[in-house]
Amino acid sequence: MQKVSCEKKGNLRSATIKVEHFPFGSILGVIGTMNLKQLSERLGLSQTTVSRALNGYPEVSEKTRKKVHDAARAANYKPNTRARSLATGRAMTIGHVIPVSTQHEMVNPVFGDFVASAGEVYSRHGYDMLLSLVPDSEEEAFYRDLKIKGNVDGIVVHGPRMNDPRIPLLIQLELPFVVHGRASDVKTPFSWVDVANVTAMQEATTHLTALGHRRIGLINGLEQLDFAFRRRAGFLKALAEADIPPDPELMVSADMTETFGYDAASAMLARDTPPTAFVVASMITALGVRRAIESAGLVLGRDVSVVTFDDDLSYLRNGTEAEPVFTAARSSVREAGRRVAAILMSRISDPLAPPGTEMMPYRFLTGATTGPAPAQIAAEA
């Protein structure tokens, strides 16, 4: 139809339209694109029958079905996604909305692995993945539009905050969703996949206190994010159990970059009474902490101990399975991605079922970065 407008040069209106909506799609698209109508004509069947044959409905004889399948393959026919979606009312697409703070424009290093593994599950189920980076100021409107414009059947919520307003919003929108992480203080039940952050960090910290460390620095992620809040809670719990009063100077939180780890650890190590150990919220940050320790002329695992949370990133494995480098609480973010996707798939097929929640397991690994607290006695005196 757009082609017509190109040929009718006489019509000013059409000419204008042509400029604004140049219909290259149809011009170029003609070449290899066969549609249902053409295919059914070629077969001497109705569109109904061809559609049913291809979609596996029973009202088609096996003989016909085979003929249709063969012809479709031969003609390289694939139904047009948009037309199909329009007709079915299902977008066959999952949205991943990554909140982008305007202040700290940083992509969570975990993101690639998470999305990759989730995407695998989607494609097994015939779903596509839509990725959107949304400034946090526009978040609410964005989710609403996503629903109204109908381009996704479900979404994954990344980076949940403490009392995240997105959750009630999505419930109200009746848009199936699964949260990667949790949101403390949200009262209505919702679907999530999370790791036991409190326990993990508590165990990590206790590992250090058991080794005699009493001045332990916490280098955490942004604490407005729920996971970081929980990790701090676990840290504090372990300190309390060991009767160590928390020192605010030894607890920092920010985006989990390598640089942050370096800066934070360097600053703490430069204090009069430096910490003898660090609990770190991510491998990347831990690498920065290591750098700080080494440039302070100290030896990691002897002078200063480090325990970290390890997301088991594909490009940043924590040593080998047998021989981890960092002492760490490890939980695979790829596995989390798969679980999130699986739960979302089932929520979409049965949106009225109760929310699915899943606590990811973690493993505590003792590596070479922790050892007994040095010269503890002197410091206490």
Place this chain on the structure above:
Amino acid sequence: MQKVSCEKKGNLRSATIKVEHFPFGSILGVIGTMNLKQLSERLGLSQTTVSRALNGYPEVSEKTRKKVHDAARAANYKPNTRARSLATGRAMTIGHVIPVSTQHEMVNPVFGDFVASAGEVYSRHGYDMLLSLVPDSEEEAFYRDLKIKGNVDGIVVHGPRMNDPRIPLLIQLELPFVVHGRASDVKTPFSWVDVANVTAMQEATTHLTALGHRRIGLINGLEQLDFAFRRRAGFLKALAEADIPPDPELMVSADMTETFGYDAASAMLARDTPPTAFVVASMITALGVRRAIESAGLVLGRDVSVVTFDDDLSYLRNGTEAEPVFTAARSSVREAGRRVAAILMSRISDPLAPPGTEMMPYRFLTGATTGPAPAQIAAEA
């Protein structure tokens, strides 16, 4: 329409359909979703006029346009993406296809930053981003389907290989695309954004030879990928200029993980005549190299020098602007993402224009990880 099928319990066929295609979308979707027809009825105007008013066509009086806009805002009306796409023939979506090798299931750490910055450009232009992870065995079919099913208007090619078959394929499919990187040996012109890998690595290596290093290890990315091939070429060029015969034992390539950097560097350092310097293809790998150097009891920048390629990842900055940590050739992958997206946008609006190509600038930064070759004389003797 699906609702009907749910109510007609008597009909076996409908019941079957209900199970296979549960139409939750329409059941739940009714709530907040107003369509063009309803909006136009509410306004007492035709759908045509409302559509034109909203899309900025001139055939609408300003008074009417305002009325329409106000009503649309009040009713929270947004046109259904799929219907619009079907009517216009444009998907308003860009596809990013990430090849996933079944052997080394790894997500390029660069990916998150790249996609984030590209996505920003897309959304400014009203485009969505579709992300697909495709096993390399199914690649060709996947691109073909993407075209035929019509769910994207253009795509970004990641991880181009030397004589990448995807490029002629995409040209033949007449699907607008831009390659992140280049593909040597592809004769037909195509759009790409790349960094001067050869020059960058040559400069990096020459920096080392000028410091007197003669045994230099290359720790490269997978050399079937074009960028890694080029980086090696630059490395070899610099060696040749310095009259240093390349030593195959000192050149390795693999996925650019931290672990690989550690393993490769450790192995080389354990040789009888260990290298005095390394050229590394990525920051992540360089971190592993540093770890290897330190666990060998050597001092980085004094005993062993390291130059790396630095993609300027958001979570892994190479120190500060004023004080880089690694001596490095830096080129921002986020900037590359933006350029790729921009070129793709323009190719889509004018697909017949000649391909857009862009060579990204890089900066060579001298950090603290390189120094004069130690005890060079002894080794030469």
Place this chain on the structure above:
DNA sequence: TAAAACTACCAAAGCGCTTTGGAAAGCGAG
């Protein structure tokens, strides 16, 4: 042997939008 029940197909009505091809109203010029 007639009625009931399948089986295997089809025509046509959407899905919600854009775009075409008018057509009615308004307006200045002849």
Place this chain on the structure above:
DNA sequence: CTCGCTTTCCAAAGCGCTTTGGTAGTTTTA
């Protein structure tokens, strides 16, 4: 007053698919 030209709107035809509500023809059942 009429003709031609805008301006402003509309009815209706798609976009390519799925799904409904049939209808013939063939078995099966009573």
